[in-house]
Amino acid sequence: MTRRRDRSAALIAGLICVGLIIAIALVSLLYQPYDPSDTSGGRLVAPSLAHWAGTDQLGRDLLTRLMMGAQIALVAGGGSVVIGGVLGIVLGLGAAFATRWLDDTLSAVLDILIAFPTLLLAMLVIAAQGASLGSAVLAIGLAMSAIVARLVRILAKRVLAQDYITAARTSGSSWPSIIGHHILPNIWPTVLVSLAIQFGAAVLAEASLSYLGLGAPPPNPSWGSLLQQAQATVYTAPLGAIAPGILLVLLVVGMNLLADGLRDVGDPTQRRRA
Amino acid sequence: MKSPRTALAALAVGIVAVLALSSCASGPATGTNSADATINVGSVYEPQNLDNTGGGGQGVTEALNGNVYEGLFRLSDSGDVTPLLAREYSVSPDGLTYTVTLQNNVTFHSGATLTSADVKSSIERVTAADSQSSRKSSLAVIAGIETPDANTVVVTLATKSISFVYNLSYVWIVNALATDLKTTEDGTGPYELGTWKRGSSLSLTRFDSYWGTAAKNKDVVFNYYTDATALNNALLTNAIDVITSSQSPDALAQFADNPDFVINDGNSTTKLLLAFNDKQAPFDNVAVRQAVTEAIDNKKLLNSIWGDYGTLTGSMVPPTDPWYEDLTSVHPYDQVTAKQKLADAGFPDGFTFTLDTPNYDPHPAAAEFIKSELAQVGITVNINVITPDEWYTKVYKNHDFAATLQEHVNDRDVVFYGNPDFYWGYDNAKVSALIKEAEQSDTTDQQTAKLTAANDIIVADAASDWLYLYPQIVVASTSISGYPLNGLNSQFYVYDIVKS
Numbered sequence: 043m044t045r046r047r048d049r050s051a052a053l054i055a056g057l058i059c060v061g062l063i064i065a066i067a068l069v070s071l072l073y074q075p076y077d078p079s080d081t082s083g084g085r086l087v088a089p090s091l092a093h094w095a096g097t098d099q100l101g102r103d104l105l106t107r108l109m110m111g112a113q114i115a116l117v118a119g120g121g122s123v124v125i126g127g128v129l130g131i132v133l134g135l136g137a138a139f140a141t142r143w144l145d146d147t148l149s150a151v152l153d154i155l156i157a158f159p160t161l162l163l164a165m166l167v168i169a170a171q172g173a174s175l176g177s178a179v180l181a182i183g184l185a186m187s188a189i190v191a192r193l194v195r196i197l198a199k200r201v202l203a204q205d206y207i208t209a210a211r212t213s214g215s216s217w218p219s220i221i222g223h224h225i226l227p228n229i230w231p232t233v234l235v236s237l238a239i240q241f242g243a244a245v246l247a248e249a250s251l252s253y254l255g256l257g258a259p260p261p262n263p264s265w266g267s268l269l270q271q272a273q274a275t276v277y278t279a280p281l282g283a284i285a286p287g288i289l290l291v292l293l294v295v296g297m298n299l300l301a302d303g304l305r306d307v308g309d310p311t312q313r314r315r316a
Numbered sequence: 317m318k319s320p321r322t323a324l325a326a327l328a329v330g331i332v333a334v335l336a337l338s339s340c341a342s343g344p345a346t347g348t349n350s351a352d353a354t355i356n357v358g359s360v361y362e363p364q365n366l367d368n369t370g371g372g373g374q375g376v377t378e379a380l381n382g383n384v385y386e387g388l389f390r391l392s393d394s395g396d397v398t399p400l401l402a403r404e405y406s407v408s409p410d411g412l413t414y415t416v417t418l419q420n421n422v423t424f425h426s427g428a429t430l431t432s433a434d435v436k437s438s439i440e441r442v443t444a445a446d447s448q449s450s451r452k453s454s455l456a457v458i459a460g461i462e463t464p465d466a467n468t469v470v471v472t473l474a475t476k477s478i479s480f481v482y483n484l485s486y487v488w489i490v491n492a493l494a495t496d497l498k499t500t501e502d503g504t505g506p507y508e509l510g511t512w513k514r515g516s517s518l519s520l521t522r523f524d525s526y527w528g529t530a531a532k533n534k535d536v537v538f539n540y541y542t543d544a545t546a547l548n549n550a551l552l553t554n555a556i557d558v559i560t561s562s563q564s565p566d567a568l569a570q571f572a573d574n575p576d577f578v579i580n581d582g583n584s585t586t587k588l589l590l591a592f593n594d595k596q597a598p599f600d601n602v603a604v605r606q607a608v609t610e611a612i613d614n615k616k617l618l619n620s621i622w623g624d625y626g627t628l629t630g631s632m633v634p635p636t637d638p639w640y641e642d643l644t645s646v647h648p649y650d651q652v653t654a655k656q657k658l659a660d661a662g663f664p665d666g667f668t669f670t671l672d673t674p675n676y677d678p679h680p681a682a683a684e685f686i687k688s689e690l691a692q693v694g695i696t697v698n699i700n701v702i703t704p705d706e707w708y709t710k711v712y713k714n715h716d717f718a719a720t721l722q723e724h725v726n727d728r729d730v731v732f733y734g735n736p737d738f739y740w741g742y743d744n745a746k747v748s749a750l751i752k753e754a755e756q757s758d759t760t761d762q763q764t765a766k767l768t769a770a771n772d773i774i775v776a777d778a779a780s781d782w783l784y785l786y787p788q789i790v791v792a793s794t795s796i797s798g799y800p801l802n803g804l805n806s807q808f809y810v811y812d813i814v815k816s
Binding site for chain 1: 567570691
C-alpha cells in the first residue's frame with residue numbers, strides 16, 4: 043500500500059509541477075504584466091508590487107520574460123517529442139519488420155546516433171540552418187528519434203515473437219492491421235514513459251543551446267538565455283538567475299515524476315507488486 | 317616507551333615545524349618587489365592570432381604591443397607619442413621626407429640585429445595589399461622607403477601627413493626574415509613569447525638581451541576567460557593579479573569594499589557603434605539615419621549596460637583626442653521628431669532591417685535594446701547574431717549588411733570616415749577633403765580645426781550612431797603597481813608592473 047501511495051504521490055507531484063508550467067504558459071498567451079520589450083522598468087530593479095520578480099539589465103519585467111520562457115520551453119519539449127516520437131516510431135517499426143541485414147544496418151546507425159552527443163549534433167544542425175528555436179527543436183528531435191527508434195524496435199520485436207501474431211498472420215491480417223491492433227497497443231505505455239523522460243531532456247537541451255547563444259535568437263526569453271544574461275549580474279540581482287533555474291528544474295523534475303507515474307499506470311506488473 | 321601524550325606533542329611540534337619550513341620555502345617565490353615575480357593578467361580578449369596585420373584582433377595589441385613588439389615610436393598610456401626604436405628623426409622643410417636614425421645595439425628575440433631593412437619591410441607589411449591593419453589607409457601616403465645605411469631609414473611621402481609619426485606608432489618592427497608571425501614572434505620588446513595555450517593563456521618571459529631598461533618583472537601570463545564572472549572569480553581567488561578591462565559594473569561590487577583590491581576608472585578610446593551601411597537603402601538616406609539615431613535613448617542604453625560608468629560623446633571622437641567636442645545635443649533622444657523625420661523620408665510606417673550583431677557582450681544586449689527602442693517608431697529590427705569571424709567576412713570585408721553593432725578601440729579614428737571604401741561606406745566629398753587637408757596641416761591647431769569641422773559634418777549626417785564610449789575599468793590586487801590605467805587602443809604595457 044505504501045509503495046503504491048508513493049508512486050501516486052510522484053504522479054500527482056509530477057502533474058502539479060508540469061501543470062503549473064503549462065498554466066503559466068497558457069496565462070502568458072492571454073495576459074502579460076508588461077510588454078516583453080518594454081525597457082521602462084529601470085535597471086535591475088528589486089522585486090516590488092510593480093515588478094513581482096524585478097527587472098533585468100535592460101529594465102524589462104522579469105516575470106513577463108519568465109512567463110514567455112515557459113512557452114518556449116514547452117514548444118521546445120513538445121516539438122522535439124513530436125519530431126523524435128514520430129520519426130523514432132516509424133524507424134523502430136521499420137527496423138522490426140525489416141530483413142535482417144537492413145535491421146542490422148539500421149541498428150548500427152541508431153547506435154552511432156545515440157553515441158553522438160545531442161548538443162554536438164544540435165550544433166551541427168544549427169551551423170547548417172542558423173540559430174533559431176526551429177533549428178534547435180529539429181536538432182533535438184533528430185537526436186531523440188534514435189533513442190525512441192531503438193526502444194520501439196526492441197518492443198515491437200518482442201511482440202512480433204508472440205504466438206498470437208503468428209496466428210494473426212496465418213489468418214490473413216495485414217502488417218498495418220497487426221501494427222494497429224497488436225503492436226501499438228502493447229508498446230505505447232513504455233514509449234509514452236520514454237517520451238515523457240525525453241521531453242524533460244529536450245527542455246534542458248534547448249536551455250543549454252540558448253545559454254550558448256544557439257537557441258531562440260534574442261530577444262526571445264528562453265530560460266537558458268535568461269540564465270546567461272543573469273550571469274554577469276548574479277551578485278547584484280540573484281533572482282535573475284535563480285528564477286529561471288527553479289522553473290527549469292520544476293519542469294524537468296515534473297516530467298520525470300510524471301514519467302514514473304505513467305509507467306506505474308501502464309505497467310500491470312508494477313501494479314501487482316504493489 | 318614514550319607515553320601517547322609525548323608522542324602527540326612530538327607530532328604537533330613536527331607538524332608546526334614542517335608548516336614553518338614550508339612557509340619559509342614559499343617566501344622567496346612571492347618576494348618583496350621581486351624582479352623575479354610572475355604577473356598574472358586576466359583578460360577576455362584572447363588574440364585570434366599573433367599578427368597585428370593579419371586580423372589578430374584587439375587581444376594581440378593588448379598582449380604584444382610594447383611588450384613583445386615595439387615601433388619606431390611609442391604611444392604612451394597618456395596618449396603622447398615619443399621615439400622608441402627611433403633614436404632621433406628629422407623632417408624636411410616641405411614635410412615630405414622623414415629621416416629616422418635607429419637606436420644602437422637593438423636585437424630581435426631571435427638574436428638578429430635590427431637594421432633599416434627590417435624597418436622598411438615592417439612598414440611594407442602594414443601597407444601590403446593583404447594587410448588588415450587599421451592604419452593601412454593612413455599609411456598609404458608613403459611614396460617610398462629608402463635605407464641608405466643599416467641605421468637610417470628615409471621615408472618619402474606623397475603628400476604631407478601631420479599624423480605620420482603617430483601612425484608609425486602602430487607599426488610593429490619585425491625581423492624581416494621572420495616567418496609564420498601568426499603563431500610565433502620576432503620582435504625587439506622587453507619580453508619574448510613563452511607559450512601560447514590557445515583558449516587558456518599566453519605567457520611572456522623577460523628578454524635578457526633587451527636593448528633598453530629591463531622589465532621590472534620576470535614573467536607575465538595573460539590568462540583568458542570567456543565570461544566576466546569567471547574572470548572576476550579568478551581575481552578574487554588570487555589566480556590573477558589584474559583585470560585589464562572589467563566587463564560588467566555589477567561585478568565591481570565584490571571589489572569595492574575590499575581592501576585587497578583597487579578599482580581604477582581610466583580613459584578609454586573604445587566606442588560602441590551602431591554602424592549603418594551608408595551606401596544601401598534605407599540608410600543611404602541621411603534623414604533615416606538621423607531618425608534612427610534620435611529614436612534610441614543612448615543614455616538609458618549606457619546605464620543599462622554600464623550603470624554609472626561610461627560616457628556619451630555623440631560622435632566617434634573620444635575626449636582624449638585633441639578635436640573632441642561634446643556633440644550629444646546634435647541628435648537628442650526624441651522619438652516624436654524621429655517619427656516625423658521617418659515620415660518625411662517616405663517611411664511613415666517604418667521599415668524592417670537586419671542588425672548583424674557580434675555574439676559577445678555587450679552586443680546582444682545592446683541589440684535587444686535597440687530593437688525595443690526602434691519598435692516604438694515603427695521600425696522592425698531582426699537581430700542576426702554572428703561570430704567575430706563572420707562579422708569580419710560579411711560586414712568588414714564584403715560590406716554585406718544593412719546595419720551592425722561593433723566596438724572600435726582606436727583613438728584618432730574619426731579619419732576612417734574620410735575613406736569611402738571603409739566598411740560603413742560613408743561618402744561625403746567635403747568630409748574627405750577636410751580630413752585630407754587636416755592631414756596636410758602645418759600645425760596641430762590647423763589639424764584640430766579641420767578635423768573638428770569634419771566631425772561636425774559627420775555627426776550632422778548621422779553617418780553612424782555612436783552609442784557610447786566604454787569605461788576603462790582596471791581592477792587589480794593591491795599587491796601590484798605600475799600597470800597602465802587607460803585603455804588607449806586597447807594596449808596594456810606590463811613591463812613596469814611590480815609585485816610586492
